[in-house]
Structures are given as structure tokens and as C-alpha cells.
Amino acid sequence: MAGLVPESVQKVANVALGSREGDKLKDLAQNTKDTTNKDRLTTDYGVKQGTADDWLRVASHEKTGPMLLEDPFARERIMRFDHERIPERVVHARGSGAFGKFRVYESAADLTFAPVLTDTSRETPVFVRFSTVLGSRGSADTVRDVRGFAVKFYTEEGNWDIVGNDIPVFFIQDAIKFPDVIHAAKPEPHNEVPQAQSAHNNFWDFQFNHTESTHMFMWAMSDRAIPRSFRMMQGFGVNTFTLINAKGERHFVKFTWTPELGVHSLVWDEALKLAGQDPDFHRKDLWEAIANGVFPKWKFGIQAIPEADEHKFDFDILDATKVWPEDLVPTRYIGEMELNRNPDEFFTQVEQIAFCTSHVVPGIGFSDDPLLQGRNFSYFDTQISRLGINFQELPINRPTCPVMNFNRDGALRHTITRGTVNYWPNRYEACPPAAKEEGAYVEYAQKVMGIKARMRSDKFKDHFSQAQLFWNSMSTIEKRHIINAFGFELDHCEDPVVFGRMVQRLADIDLNLAQTVAELVGGEVPKQGRPNHGRHAPALSQTEFPGSTPTIASRRVAILIADGYDQVAYNAAYAALSSALAVPLVVGTKRSKVTAANGKSTQPHHHLEGLRSTMVDAVFIPGGAKSVEALTRNGRALHWIREAFGHLKTIGATGEAVDLVHRAIGLPSVSVSSSGDVHESYGVVTLKELRPERLTEVVTIAKGATGFMEKFFYGISQHRCWDRELDGLNKQV
Numbered sequence: 001m002a003g004l005v006p007e008s009v010q011k012v013a014n015v016a017l018g019s020r021e022g023d024k025l026k027d028l029a030q031n032t033k034d035t036t037n038k039d040r041l042t043t044d045y046g047v048k049q050g051t052a053d054d055w056l057r058v059a060s061h062e063k064t065g066p067m068l069l070e071d072p073f074a075r076e077r078i079m080r081f082d083h084e085r086i087p088e089r090v091v092h093a094r095g096s097g098a099f100g101k102f103r104v105y106e107s108a109a110d111l112t113f114a115p116v117l118t119d120t121s122r123e124t125p126v127f128v129r130f131s132t133v134l135g136s137r138g139s140a141d142t143v144r145d146v147r148g149f150a151v152k153f154y155t156e157e158g159n160w161d162i163v164g165n166d167i168p169v170f171f172i173q174d175a176i177k178f179p180d181v182i183h184a185a186k187p188e189p190h191n192e193v194p195q196a197q198s199a200h201n202n203f204w205d206f207q208f209n210h211t212e213s214t215h216m217f218m219w220a221m222s223d224r225a226i227p228r229s230f231r232m233m234q235g236f237g238v239n240t241f242t243l244i245n246a247k248g249e250r251h252f253v254k255f256t257w258t259p260e261l262g263v264h265s266l267v268w269d270e271a272l273k274l275a276g277q278d279p280d281f282h283r284k285d286l287w288e289a290i291a292n293g294v295f296p297k298w299k300f301g302i303q304a305i306p307e308a309d310e311h312k313f314d315f316d317i318l319d320a321t322k323v324w325p326e327d328l329v330p331t332r333y334i335g336e337m338e339l340n341r342n343p344d345e346f347f348t349q350v351e352q353i354a355f356c357t358s359h360v361v362p363g364i365g366f367s368d369d370p371l372l373q374g375r376n377f378s379y380f381d382t383q384i385s386r387l388g389i390n391f392q393e394l395p396i397n398r399p400t401c402p403v404m405n406f407n408r409d410g411a412l413r414h415t416i417t418r419g420t421v422n423y424w425p426n427r428y429e430a431c432p433p434a435a436k437e438e439g440a441y442v443e444y445a446q447k448v449m450g451i452k453a454r455m456r457s458d459k460f461k462d463h464f465s466q467a468q469l470f471w472n473s474m475s476t477i478e479k480r481h482i483i484n485a486f487g488f489e490l491d492h493c494e495d496p497v498v499f500g501r502m503v504q505r506l507a508d509i510d511l512n513l514a515q516t517v518a519e520l521v522g523g524e525v526p527k528q529g530r531p532n533h534g535r536h537a538p539a540l541s542q543t544e545f546p547g548s549t550p551t552i553a554s555r556r557v558a559i560l561i562a563d564g565y566d567q568v569a570y571n572a573a574y575a576a577l578s579s580a581l582a583v584p585l586v587v588g589t590k591r592s593k594v595t596a597a598n599g600k601s602t603q604p605h606h607h608l609e610g611l612r613s614t615m616v617d618a619v620f621i622p623g624g625a626k627s628v629e630a631l632t633r634n635g636r637a638l639h640w641i642r643e644a645f646g647h648l649k650t651i652g653a654t655g656e657a658v659d660l661v662h663r664a665i666g667l668p669s670v671s672v673s674s675s676g677d678v679h680e681s682y683g684v685v686t687l688k689e690l691r692p693e694r695l696t697e698v699v700t701i702a703k704g705a706t707g708f709m710e711k712f713f714y715g716i717s718q719h720r721c722w723d724r725e726l727d728g729l730n731k732q733v
């Protein structure tokens with residue numbers, strides 16, 4: 001294969017030689033080739049082609065005659081093209097992914113004998129695919145939706161898939177209802193509207209009629225459903241799995257991923273605009289961070305309940321519409337996952353990857369969770385219609401450990417298995433089943449008794465306690481966002497029956513919530529609500545996960561300039577941002593060269609019309625009399641700054657730009673500096689009289705910092721200036 005293996009793949013494989021992470025990359029390298037200018041164009045059967053431009057035809061220089069069906073080159077091309085698309089995933093069609101590695105830093109040997117969770121010296125290669133649920137493959141990234149968070153571990157004992165979401169609960173308790181909840185949420189059947197939205201009659205009609213969804217729709221209306229980045233989401237296995245230890249003891253478990261960067265979201269107005277301005281926002285964000293070497297990381301946590309305690313809770317621990325509150329079952333973080341490599345080709349890796357909840361390895365098992373049991377059937381089945389019966393042979397799906405069995409044939413079988421027998425038992429004792437000591441998967445000997453019936457345990461019938469728990473645990477800002485989300489969603493339901501009933505349903509969670517939303521969307525205002533139990537579970541609020549250390553790494557920061565800008569401030573900001581691993585993006589009034597006051601010039605990355613304020617996390621504007629004058633006269637520039645302020649972003653300005661910012665925001669309550677002192681007001685950091693040494697200070701990102709860059713960077717690291725919203729400032733913008 002030498003020469004066909006891309007240098008990038010070889011390099012990574014060589015660097016990682018001997019490591020488990022390299023095993024999957026080396027495995028993929030066998031099927032990977034580069035598009036090079038050395039190779040000549042051929043057909044799929046290897047014959048070189050002399051032209052790629054003309055179909056074989058009866059022709060002369062005077063006359064272009066009819067084409068000949070005989071042309072195998074042309075037919076192969078068109079025929080291949082006609083069949084390029086495969087069915088998109090029936091849910092989670094829109095997604096993107098990356099390679100990485102997983103390692104436990106603390107053994108979970110008390111819970112499991114699976115080496116992937118006990119061997120702290122072991123590195124396990126992974127591929128992760130993030131997705132939205134409802135939209136088609138070409139839909140926008142930033143819509144309000146649950147995000148998929150699916151991890152494939154290529155362990156030495158076989159593939160293990162955790163097919164999770166960024167929300168820890170689900171809409172339904174029993175898998176048999178999956179087609180209904182998805183049909184209700186997807187575009188309506190008569191007109192295929194709306195795309196990638198839950199804001200329509202059918203979705204909310206189902207939610208009202210199906211009370212077990214109540215907890216989940218509260219999460220879906222929270223900021224969790226509009227993440228800033230895939231890198232800033234938690235991931236949850238959602239279902240209850242089991243772990244079995246070497247002593248044969250079994251625990252019920254839930255799996256959690258918590259991002260190093262913290263859990264952060266877009267604001268709704270930004271999400272709506274981005275869906276049009278940059279529909280690939282999340283896809284590009286993941287790619288950019290990995291390409292820049294700022295690898296996203298997640299801690300891996302387990303909640304465990306001993307088998308004997310299964311019935312000690314007031315909820316059923318097998319009910320996927322319930323969380324296990326952390327004050328009852330704490331999360332123990334034992335490992336870390338890092339994503340460090342972008343795919344080589346989208347289709348053969350991100351599109352062809354096939355996850356199955358039924359893929360578990362020895363030491364890990366299922367539970368009787370009725371959602372999980374149904375999922376175990378569904379995923380395998382859907383891969384057959386999407387990819388064909390031999391989907392596990394595709395390079396991205398095949399395990400890195402040996403595979404040997406008597407499964408044979410089927411469309412697009414690749415493996416050529418030599419030998420005279422294809423059955424067990426056989427006279428050669430070829431390919432015998434493994435003994436337990438050899439690592440065979442042995443099911444836990446679970447005692448099962450009961451009657452055959454279509455029913456769930458009584459505790460599954462409580463549909464409101466945890467919806468209340470979630471609401472009670474939200475911060476003031478989160479509650480406000482949930483109210484606004486209901487306001488938006490129910491406003492899009494034109495059937496009064498739908499929005500009228502839904503506001504009544506909200507009274508089962510909180511009367512004040514129901515009344516505010518009813519007022520907003522025009523439903524009858526409920527007078528009575530279900531009594532609230534008053535309990536809280538802090539870890540349900542995303543504000544509990546701000547990130548491990550304040551950082552601005554990978555944050556996108558715009559630097560706004562026009563001709564005449566202050567080169568000293570510009571250079572200082574650009575250098576400081578780059579060294580903090582942020583992404584400085586120079587935005588000019590034009591994209592051709594912009595000349596500084598001192599005669600030096602810069603080629604901006606974008607102009608104001610191309611890169612919108614929604615696409616960055618913060619803005620810096622250097623002074624320079626002429627530049628500031630030009631920006632002040634530019635309506636787009638004023639809108640840019642104002643919009644960034646409205647979206648609660650940190651804004652930094654020096655010299656003459658301080659007045660520009662003041663003017664753009666136009667709020668007396670936001671004060672700015674008028675001297676050589678650094679000033680901060682509602683996340684607007686200003687320094688009027690610029691002394692260069694104030695800009696070149698060492699930047700430590702910590703609370704209480706005094707320098708200009710330090711304050712500016714700390715503001716960015718906090719993601720948003722929530723005080724603007726709490727004090728109602730952005731409403732005035």
C-alpha cells in the first residue's frame with residue numbers, strides 16, 4: 001500500500017506506533033488513499049482514461065453527432081454519481097465527528113472487569129459523532145434541538161458504543177413509542193414543514209397528550225438545546241446500563257461526559273441568525289478547534305447503584321425519563337476523552353459510522369430499561385437499510401481486534417475467508433466459541449420472574465416530579481430563557497387547541513411559568529397549578545459546569561478596523577489573543593488591505609458584511625482617529641457592536657474607539673473609561689488613554705485582574721456578561 005497511504009495518516013500512525021490510538025488509524029490506513037497529482041485518472045476497473053470531458057459520440061469538427069451508449073467511461077461516471085446518496089439517518093441525520101482517545105485515570109475495578117474502564121495504562125481509540133435529531137442532512141447546526149453524542153470505543157475486546165445525547169433524559173419510557181414521538185416532531189406529513197424545528201402543532205400536540213415527555217420537553221426548551229459548540233456540551237448515555245465486576249457483582253450505572261471547557265450555550269436570537277448566516281457553525285467550530293490543536297476534552301463519569309438498592313428510590317431507576325439526582329447518586333469521574341484528529345473524508349467516516357447500543361464488551365451489560373431494550377433492536381436494524389448487512393466491515397466500523405465467525409455473504413461482502421467449513425461444530429474444531437477465561441462475553445445470570453404483559457412498573461407513572469425538580473433547579477436566567485423558548489415555540493403553533501392545552505400542562509410544573517407563557521402566547525391563563533415539592537438538584541443547571549479553569553483558548557475574537565487604525569493596540573491584542581490560543585479574526589470595512597495610522601497595513605480576514613458578530617465570542621476595537629470616524633459613520637459597524645452587546649459578549653476598546661463603543665451601545669448605564677485607567681462596565685472593557693505598556697502586560701486569566709487584556713480576557717472566559725440580561729440592559733438594545 002506504500003504510496004497510497006496519505007502522509008498525514010502515516011505520520012500519525014507512526015507517531016502513535018505502539019499506542020492503541022494508532023491501531024485504529026493504522027487499520028484505516030489500509031483503505032485510505034490520497035488524491036495526488038502523480039496518479040492518472042482511471043476507471044474503477046483500473047483502465048487509464050484519456051479524457052474526462054467528452055462522451056464518446058459520432059462527431060466531426062463540423063458536426064457534434066449523437067452519443068454512444070457504448071462508452072463505458074461515461075456510463076461508469078454517471079452511474080456512480082446517480083447512486084452517490086445513501087438513505088440519511090431517519091433521525092440524527094445532520095452531524096459531524098472526530099477521532100480521539102480515551103483513558104481512565106482511576107480504575108473502576110470495584111464496578112467492572114472491563115479493561116477499558118479499569119486499566120489506567122490503556123489508551124482506547126474512539127470516534128465521536130455529534131448530531132441534531134430532527135433536521136435533514138443539510139439542515140442548520142444551531143436549531144433548537146437535542147444533540148446526539150455518540151462514542152465508539154475501539155477496545156481490545158471489541159467495539160463498545162455509548163449512543164447518548166446532550167440531555168440526560170428522553171421523551172418516552174418504552175421504545176415502542178419512538179416512531180410516534182419522531183413522527184410528531186419531524187416535518188408535518190401534509191406539507192413537510194417545518195425543517196429541523198419542534199415549533200409546530202404536531203410536536204406540541206404530542207407533548208400534551210403524552211405526559212411522560214414532560215420532563216424531557218423542559219430540557220429541550222432550556223439552553224441545553226442551543227449549545228455554543230459541540231465542545232461545550234455534556235453527554236449522557238441516558239439509559240441505565242450495568243457493570244459486572246470480577247466478583248460477579250452487578251451495579252446499575254449511568255454514564256456522563258463533562259466538557260473541560262464548561263457547558264455553554266448560544267443566545268436564542270444568535271442561534272436563529274446563525275442558522276442562516278452560518279448553517280455549518282458547529283461543524284466548523286469542531287473542525288477549527290482540532291485543526292488549531294486546541295483539542296476538546298471531556299471527563300468521563302459513572303453513577304452507580306448496587307443491584308440490591310434497585311428499588312430504594314421514589315423513581316424507577318430503569319426509567320429513561322428520570323435522572324438520578326446527584327445528591328442521591330453522585331457522579332464519580334474516572335476518565336478522560338480527547339478529540340484530536342479530524343476525519344479524512346466525511347462520507348466514509350462520519351456518514352458511514354454505525355452505532356449500536358447493543359455493542360457492549362465483557363464487563364458491561366444492559367438493564368431491563370424498556371427504552372434500551374428496544375434500542376438494542378433498532379440500531380442494528382437501521383444500519384442494514386442504511387449501509388447493508390455487511391456494515392460492520394466498513395473501515396470506520398470494523399473493530400481493531402480480530403473478528404472470526406461463520407457469518408457469510410450478503411451484499412458487498414468484503415472479507416475473503418479461506419477454508420472448507422462455514423459452520424460450527426465442524427470436524428476441524430475451526431473457530432470454536434471462546435471460554436470465559438479466554439474473554440468470552442458471558443451474560444449475567446439474572447433471575448427473571450413475572451407475567452407476560454404490556455406494562456411498566458408503577459413508578460413509571462410519575463411524570464411531573466422530575467419536571468418540577470428541573471424547573472426548581474434552574475437559575476433566574478435559565479428560567480427566563482425557558483419561558484422565552486415556550487413563547488417562541490407555542491407562538492408557532494397556530495392551532496389554539498394546541499397552545500391552549502400546552503399552557504395548562506405547564507401548570508403541572510409551575511403555575512408562574514404557565515401563567516407567564518399563557519399571557520405571552522395568548523392562551524387562557526391557568527388559575528391553579530400542581531403543588532410543587534420544592535426539591536432542587538443543582539447539577540441539573542448548566543451554570544454548575546463553568547469549565548475547569550478560565551480560558552479563552554479556541555474562542556473567536558473579532559478585531560474591527562478601518563483605514564487609520566491604531567497599529568500598536570491592534571498588534572498587542574492580536575499577539576495576546578494568539579498566545580492565549582484564541583482565534584483573532586480581523587474584520588475590516590473592506591477585505592482588501594487596510595492601512596494603519598502609522599502607514600503599516602493589514603489584510604483583514606473578512607469584511608463586516610461577511611463575518612457577522614454572531615460568529616464570534618467577543619470584539620476588540622483599537623483606536624485611531626480616522627478608523628474610528630469611519631466605523632462611526634458605518635451603519636453596519638454600529639449594528640455589529642450593538643448586536644454583540646445585545647448577545648452579551650465581552651467588548652474591548654482602546655483610545656478613540658471607547659467613544660465609538662459608547663455611542664453604538666447608547667446606554668448611559670454602561671460607563672466607559674475617560675482616562676488612562678482600565679474601566680469595566682457590564683462586560684465592556686475600555687482604556688481611553690492608551691499607554692502601550694498597559695497592553696503588553698503578561699496576561700493571566702483570573703477574576704479580579706486589573707490590566708486591560710486581563711480584564712478583557714477574563715470577560716471572554718466567562719462566556720457571557722449575564723448582568724446585562726439580569727439588569728435588563730440588552731432589552732434596551
Ligand code: HDD
Nearest residue numbers: 089091092129148149150164165170175178238378379382
Ligand atoms: Fe436513537 C440514532 C441517541 C432513543 C433509534 N440515536 C441515534 C443517534 C443518537 C441517538 C446519538 C445518532 C448516532 C449516530 O451519530 O450515528 N436515541 C438516542 C438516545 C436515545 C435514543 C440518547 C434515548 C435514550 N433511538 C432511540 C429509540 C430508538 C432509536 C427509543 C428506537 C426504538 N436512533 C435510532 C435509530 C438511529 C438512531 C433509528 C437512526 C440512525 C441510527 O440509529 O444509526 O436506530
